[in-house]
Amino acid sequence: xxxxxxxxxxxxxxxxxxxxxxxxxxxxxxxxxxxxxxxxxxxxxxxxxxxxxxxxxxxxxxxxxxxxxxxxxxxxxxxxxxxxxxxxxxxxxxxxxxxxxxxxxxxxxxxxxxxxxxxxxxxxxxxxxxxxxxxxxxxxxxxxxxxxxxxxxxxxxxxx
Numbered sequence: 001x002x003x004x005x006x007x008x009x010x011x012x013x014x015x016x017x018x019x020x021x022x023x024x025x026x027x028x029x030x031x032x033x034x035x036x037x038x039x040x041x042x043x044x045x046x047x048x049x050x051x052x053x054x055x056x057x058x059x060x061x062x063x064x065x066x067x068x069x070x071x072x073x074x075x076x077x078x079x080x081x082x083x084x085x086x087x088x089x090x091x092x093x094x095x096x097x098x099x100x101x102x103x104x105x106x107x108x109x110x111x112x113x114x115x116x117x118x119x120x121x122x123x124x125x126x127x128x129x130x131x132x133x134x135x136x137x138x139x140x141x142x143x144x145x146x147x148x149x150x151x152x153x154x155x156x157x158x159x160x
Contacts, residue, residue, distance in 0.1 A: 002020065002102070002103075003101060003102040004020040004021040004024060004025075004099070004100070004101035005020070005021070005098065005099070005100055006021060006037070006101065007087060007096065007097075007098050007099075008087075008096045008097050008099070009087075010094070010095055011036075012053060012057075012096075013034055013035065013037070014032045014033050014035050015033065015096065016033075017029040017032050017033065021101070024072045024073065024101075025042035025043065025044065025073055026042075026072075026073030038050065042073075043071030043072055044068070044080065044082075045068050045069075045070065048066075049066065049082060049084065049099075052064040052066060052084050053084055053097050053099075056085065056086050056094070056097050057094055057096070057097055058094075059086070059093070062085075063086070064084045065081060065082070065084075066081075066082050066084075067080065067081050067082075067104065068082060078103050079105045080101050080102060080103060081102045081104045082100070083102075084097055084098070084099055085097065085098045085100070
């Protein structure tokens with residue numbers, strides 16, 4: 001998944017933390033589970049989102065979306081779209097909140113790249129999907145030996 005998912009209980013304690021969060025903020029799930037979200041030392045301005053989280057938790061609004069500037073664990077600036085939604089089981093009252101955090105600049109860069117190169121149209125896959133597909137899977141008509149022969153000059157650092 002290309003987004004962070006952060007699940008908080010009704011006391012705003014961390015219940016779930018996915019790999020995207022680990023990669024971007026540098027903390028593993030076992031380091032954050034059960035902690036007050038506002039005590040986390042990450043580059044996402046969570047304090048600025050507190051009022052919105054409380055509004056969603058209190059059912060004042062169904063969901064909120066806000067764009068914030070953040071800093072990842074490497075010191076790189078990010079523009080993040082944060083969607084805050086209630087955590088509900090059936091028709092019960094909200095049991096907490098779910099934050100979905102997306103690096104907007106990265107998503108826009110993927111869209112621009114796709115538009116410029118036409119990869120999505122030509123290959124029938126999104127840029128994100130293409131990044132996860134092995135090259136031999138795209139070249140289905142090329143035998144494995146021929147594929148290795150095509151790559152040999154590149155791998156050996158020689159010119160064909």
